[in-house]
Amino acid sequence: MLTRRNLLKKSAFSGMTLLALEVFYATRGIPTAPDSLGHSFEFLTPNERGILSKLTPVILAESLPESTEGRELAVKEVIVGWDIAVNGLPILTQKEIRKLFAVLNSNFIFSLTPRLLTGVTEAWDNFDEIEEFLNDWRLSDPDSLLTANELRVGYIGMVELTMASWYANTRSWSFCGYPGPPVLY
Amino acid sequence: MSDLRNKTPDLVVEGLKQGWKHIDASGLTEDKIFEADVVIIGSGAGGGNTSEILAQAGLNVIILEEGPLQTTRDFHMKEDEAYSNLYQESAGRQTMDRGIKIFQGRMVGGGTGINWTTCFRTPPSTLKFWTEEMQVNGFSENEMRPWFEWVEHRYQIQDWEVSPNANNSVLETGCEKLGISWGKIRRNVAGCLNLGYCGTGCPTNAKQSTLVTTIPGALKEGATLISKAKAENFEIKNGKIHELKCHAMNLRGNNPGRQSLTIKARHFVLSAGAIGSPAVILRSKNKILNPYGIVGTRTFLHPVNISGAVMPFPVHGEYGAPQTIFSDHYIETRINNKKPGFKLECPPLQPMLVSTTLEGHGKVHANIMRKRPFLHALIGLQRDGFHPESIGGKVYLKSDSTPGLDYPVSNYVWEGIRDAFIAMAELQFASGAKTVAPVHRDAKLYQNIKEAKIAIASLPMETLKARLFSAHVMGGCPMGEDSTKSVVNSKGLHHEVENLSVFDGSVFPTSIATNPMESIFAVTAKFATELANRLVS
16 A cells, blocks of 8 residues: 555665656745845855745744734745754865755655645645654654664754754743843843 | 943943053954963853952953853844843754753853852752762861852852742742741842843843852953963973963854964963863874863763743742742752752743753643743753762764764663752642642643652653753862872972963863852852962062
């Protein structure tokens, strides 16, 4: 039976390389990068920015502004913050993040493959589908291309960078009741 | 610009205007050679302290620092700026299996620039263990007392009379209710406004980091500070260090830049901290520096686990001196080491720190963040290094020669961590918490101690599930009189290489079992005074 879990099993994709997957998903309607807000991106590729634009609302949920415009602007700013932060990390860490995106893409693509193969690309707009994927990832579903620990490390890295970018942003401060740094009178 | 900012003097900027010598290596356009009597690698608790003593003794000193020179006026209390500019790896350094997140400073001032001002003398039980079990001489309580007094004076380490903030009060109340011992933390501050932003760099000169005390002291005496310059390795000739190879960092300061620096000196002092100092020796790849393979081993972390709690009253843990109450109850009652002991303290609760520490994402995470003003947190610091099943971790070099730390947590230490989860939950409920949230992948939100205890008893104590942290990295170049088991002697001098000393927290043969800054000050004051006498005579 073709279930999501079966699709994630190593054996089903033993021949495929990550590069082949990049080509695969590049032609399958992965979300495009949102507006750059004038920031010149040093690390994130347009594909990665597209992925983040879909993951971020699920990771940050109700902490994002309620209005559509507010939420969209916030997500764009989170992605800019991501880029600035990653650009300041050690080179080896940057390489790991690059790999994390490639693996994230491939795992997510696998979980959605039946629908993508039929040309249905709205999967990326399905909030619940992404939420379910993130929860499986958080708990490190062992039936996948990576070990449980590798999955877990990737999850923590992705979520932490997103949280750091959002909660460094003054737009998040009223949500979490933070008055900001004191003014020195 | 606010009034106080205008009035707060920036000592270092003023000093530079009057001729203090500073070179920002990231601005060099060609390779350079420097020469001095002594080069000190690192400007933190050990290096800063040492630099003033040696410079005042009349020696020509170079202070080398990997991080940037950022000063009082650069500290804006913004978390993102601080973590990225002032911490190792943007506050994202981790152990090899990613199980422990490590906070270390990387700036002029080192860890003292971004720590939470907590000062304790080395516990007598630690000094006793070193003397009796680790072949260390000269470190009895009596012999160390004058050095503690000296550094307490120099760094204005004193009782803090202001009431604890609500976050710390929860610990105090919980201890009172449970009838366990607690105490007040002494701090290296003068004129502190109780703002709570020690961790992002003190904006008022209150925190007596080396940046505003002993580094200026050294610069006044003619020392030269070279910032954004990373020590790579020693070149050995005829059994002594001939020169130190360094490279400049790039403009942003987070990765290597283009230029190289070579430093020649009579004597070399490694003060790059645990992880940093062993890394320089390992990169030097010379057997004489590490004949028995000890360097990098026995690296300790005081592994920390965290318990959050939602209180029925506003806590606003972002405000107020971050650490003012502690409990050593679980150290004192476990001193026989059958179970690992742990110290209890509080962390500050600014939003970036809280959000990247809490488990999970989405709705559950957002709900806790929404309650942040009511959030309190406790941290448990494990006393590692005093038991055969607690031998610490090992520093190694990654593929690009940057340092890593492999610290596998033993079952013995994991049980201490489980006990700390339980102890923290007990304290929090006793203090009136509505909900307790142990920071663990599988933990839920618990509404009473019975429920919490049952759950914690069966939470898997495994890496990446119980989230661990460290702000105290110690060991890796242990001192001792047995040269087959230590790297330096009880004076911090390398056993084999006569012009190398290690003056920082990497010399500790075990963890300190309390916040280590004052120990690093006192031990390096002792070492540096001895070295100054030796070099000047």
